[in-house]
Amino acid sequence: MPCVDVKMKLTDNVIRNFKVAKIFRENTDRINSLDFAANGETLISSSDDESIVIYDCQNGTPKRTLNSKKYGVDLIRYTHAVNTALHSSTKVDDTIRYLSLHDNKYIRYFPGHTKKVVSLCMSPINDSFLSGSLDKTIRLWDLRSQNCQGLMYLPGRPVAAFDSEGLIFAAGINSESVKLYDLRSFDRGPFTTFRLPQDKDCDWTGMKFSADGKLILISTNGQVMRLIDAFQGTPLQTFMGHTNNKGIPLEASFSPDAQFVFSGSTDGRIHCWNAETGAKVVVLNCDHPGPVQCVQFNPKYMMLATACTNMAFWLPYIDE
Template identity: 30%
Template sequence: MASAQHYSSAAAGAPPGAGPTTAASTSQGGPVASGSGTSAGAAAATATAPTAGTGTATGTATAPSASEPLSILSTTLTLTPRRLAVFKPGKVFDEAVKKGKDITSLAFDAKGDYLLTAGEDDVFNLYSCKKGKLTKTFYSKKYGIDLARFTHKPDSILHASTRGDNTIRFHSLTENKYISYFKGHESRVTSLQMSPVDDTFMSAAANESVRLWDLKSSKAFGKLRMQGHGIAAYDSSGQVIAIALNERAAVVLYDIKQFEKAPFLTIRIDDSAALSQISYPPRYPVITYLEFAPGAGSTLLVGTAGGVHYLIDAFSGALRRRLVGGHGGRIGLEPEGLAAVDAYAVSEKEAEEEKGNGDGGGGPEGEGGKEEEEGEKATPRSMFVPGAGISGSECCFTPDGSCIVSGSATGQIFVWQVPADFREVDNGRNLDPVAVLHGHQGPSRCVGFNPRSAMLASAGRKLAFWLPDLDEE
């Protein structure tokens, strides 16, 4: 197993500016009623985003206009817990998805100008963040749509299919047509993410494989066999990828340049002591989301469909904090029975392999990977989870990495402040939210923070744009 230095050297190739970025921050003077559109005194300010941990954004602009959905106001914004605590729904789209259906994914483009949503009604919508309105509507009735993601251009997207052959589709928003198709997955795609540095991307499918692709080729250039509800993520340098192994309650890290080799670090999420207080044997929540902290930090957010998220140190593998609802609040999108998997449902063969080599990763097909012999197949702890709550967008970091937000089955938005320094003695402790936001109607299945603005989006049966209410500070 490689040491932390391996991860550090692989991540050192981060592009210039991977820390601070230019941003536009938005604020508002007060919330509005559901479906009413704009808010009086809504405001937006051109700003410079903070470095990780500082959360400061400054900006200047012209006076507001009452006729503009998101008018301009000269202000200085700081993404502190106090500021996040006064976020309110500035605009709610009551008909963002067909009645009785849910929005299952949302994504901002890199500049924060547009928001893309995909729903169970086979519709994907494009919204203008500056104007606060729906811009275009597209349909994928034949194959469905999920995990809609912008490429590095705001006029093209990738999305997974929910029916048919599990193909990933590359779509032009300007021409409203498909550019190319990426075939190969044999089961439903459960994770899809663009590389932060180039036109390659990564996908994972339930109980099948993780694959690496290039937008210029329809054939995957990397493939890793795996079991369980597949989730994968890039670090900010694009050189390290994390893959969740739900059947082992683990996360494995790979150097993307040595994808054909074993993972250089395997992180076992040992939360049995806390989970045993709920049920025995302990039942681990299904991992549904992975995100490295913005910039060159080592913190990895592990989101789940259950009542806890985790902060992991990607250098040492230590479990830093358990993100919980606090005071009886529940952050999970699924009932405990559906959102959890048996912590000890691992085959004897798997246990022997872990004892022998210390890693929990699979092997790339045809390149050092060993096919399982007949009768020795591992028993996966989690097949694709069929629950309605899982979206793959349940939680996320704020753009500066200082806080984390999460949706919930109740619609509440939970906010946690990431500790500035982690002490070994505090490893594994519960971290209670510093704020709980109210105003989203129905379960908040998806949440996302605008990368260039003080704007939060939440989605489920409805879509809400959240802005800070400066009058309440």
């Protein structure tokens, strides 16, 4: 399964020629999150079957499987050291856990949230990370300390994300406003707030900045996703046409060049839109028997990963 360097230009035609290169059936239940290493060489996933699977992206093989039977596992995230990861818990309590993948031992626990953690985001530049919970708080942490470094109380369900330079973070609140905070002075409150028409039919369930920091992508548990300008808050696109008739959070992701947006759907298909025009580029079909909740593009290689209970690796097949 040879990976092509992502420096090869992504075009509508390249995207339309993506095909499944490998399907993995390592899991017995829904894969609830996945994360590429920054170097693009490995992918880590967590599942409702309480397992963590690490994949080798260049060889297209599963490398290791670890289990978290005691606490369950959700929202798995690589830290900057490729042999460690953060994850939220599905059992016992809502503590965030810092795991050594090398020996499957916990390095540190981060207690504080009193309800399910629904947002977990690692800083792109240092050991800081953000968490958001159904307890209506966002917490700022440092991997080196179990004590929360900052705490924000919110009027509703939060989503949170760092920008690509790790200097600011965005908090999406109550599915209607985006607040931007400077990390060095976040305790003074947001430096800007964008109000959007409230999504009455769905909740915001995810938020991501594009790699160039110019765009913010908001995913939901409904039939829409929103793209806004990260500086002005101007609504740019509303992406629709994918199926979500189960009210579940579907992950949306940018391509590394921010030209394209990908999302799964509850009917097992993958949808791709042009970020600039909002036009649907392609609907990719796969053998996903269930809802595709996880979709991410490799940051370094021309490879897409999508997951339901199965994990699929996609590559472009283009006739020269």
